[in-house]
Amino acid sequence: MPKMFKKKEEEKVFKVRRGKFVSRLRGMKDILPDEYKYWNLVIKKASELSKAYGFRRIGTPVLENLELFERSSGRSSDIVTKEMFSFIDKNNDKIALRPEATPGIVRTYIEHGMFNLPQPVKLFWLGPVFRHDKPQAGRFRQFSQFDLENIGDPSPVADAELISLAYYFFRELQIDVITQINSIGCAVCRKEYLVKLENFYKERGRRVKLCHDCKKRLAKNPLRLLDCKEKPCLEMAAEAPQIVDSLCDDCRNHFIKVLEYLDELDIPYNLNPTLVRGLDYYNRTVFEIWPVEVEASADAGLDKISDQPTFAKPDAVKEGLPRQSALGGGGRYDGLVEYMGGRPTPACGFGIGIERVILKIKEKNIPLKDEEKGDIFLAQLGDQARRKIMKLFEVLRKAGYSARQAFTKDSLKSQLEMANKMGVKYTLILGQKEIMDGTILIRDMESGIQEIIDYKKILAEVEKRLGNPAK
């Protein structure tokens, strides 16, 4: 009877707690301890490479004035019009959670007078960004970017340096990538090209043949017309003029130089005339980094239309690479600094999505060593031993050993269980008996062999077995 009563009470309590539980927000992700080994690896690689190439770390606030993004990324861009977390704060200010890194970095460059530093200023940035997208695998509303910006360098070498750095980043993480690259020219020659493109679609009633989406694209983002998978659009796109043929001399030379440097460095790339980026500030070089393998998921969509006769597609599309899986992207933005209120300053940069990189690392099952494992476990029996061993823990810690313990557990059994789960090589055991004798037990966890050693000689004995971490 009393037992039943008790059980009922417990159930009730549990129910209430469940009802009150608040789960995480849509599209947000928790990073659990096991996950952090991937993060540490990626962040370490990003930091190392940035440092090696002379990029210095910078941080900017998560919150900025909404206007910063409206002005830089473009009022018509998708990021600003439909993906931004924006709100009005208690001051009646219009605020936004940053959807990307570049505007904040450019703002910092201007606000802190970084044009007085030796140019170019090369910056490394890492942190969370926010976009109110519909979540999917590899697409979250909060995600992290590794971002590099080179501000103040007009040379095509700067573009090539960024692209090669990004390439090495992936290659050293054992991820095969290919860079999709294109030039969208400058304000002058792009405008001329868009007129040509528009005229092309006006000719011979092509516009009418376009699919529904492409009719919208014609007004909004005509360059995207070239990227459609619908049969009639594809046919027309194949004949349409390409932007690379319309570049002015300066832009063409710049682009050619970038490609030459990439060739020289053996960086694989794919000239992709359909590549256009969604942000308004880009000019000349634009690029995206795509994984090389074709994986099941997004490929299915291409299969569906492939029972129809296939048409010549640009190389990249032929490979069937899903656009969603772009691991990174960037380009040149020579007008942005001036547009945002600074001096006229050329610049380029890119961002890489860390979660997507981690997804790829997991996909490839690249083995990572678990850093959590300790060298040695300290077990105690009785309160006196506990006090003594708590001090010993500090000694070992300061000597550089990765010691583990479960001081809150009383039984030796449960402590050895912990030691086992932690995968330590040795366990030191201290009880009443050992305290009286001035000794301590050292147990080899693999063989189960125990030795009694002089308490004073612990460090020497541990060093004999595990080596000296200081060396």
Next chain:
RNA sequence: GUGAGAUUGGUGAAGUGGUUAUCACUCGAGUUUGUGGUACUCGCGUCAUGGGUUCAAUUCCCAUAUCUCACCCCA
């Protein structure tokens, strides 16, 4: 934002319009309290949430939420 599918203990899976919802692993508590990795016992689920149909719903229907897939777009 548009369209499609999924949702069963911590994880991965079974299963059924009707008495105690099955299995594996994990986790926690034990199996003479000074000895782990093997064994045994026990515990952990109102079968996503809210409605409806029904004598009866975890199972059928609707809505919502979340995840996944495609589109859009990006990282």
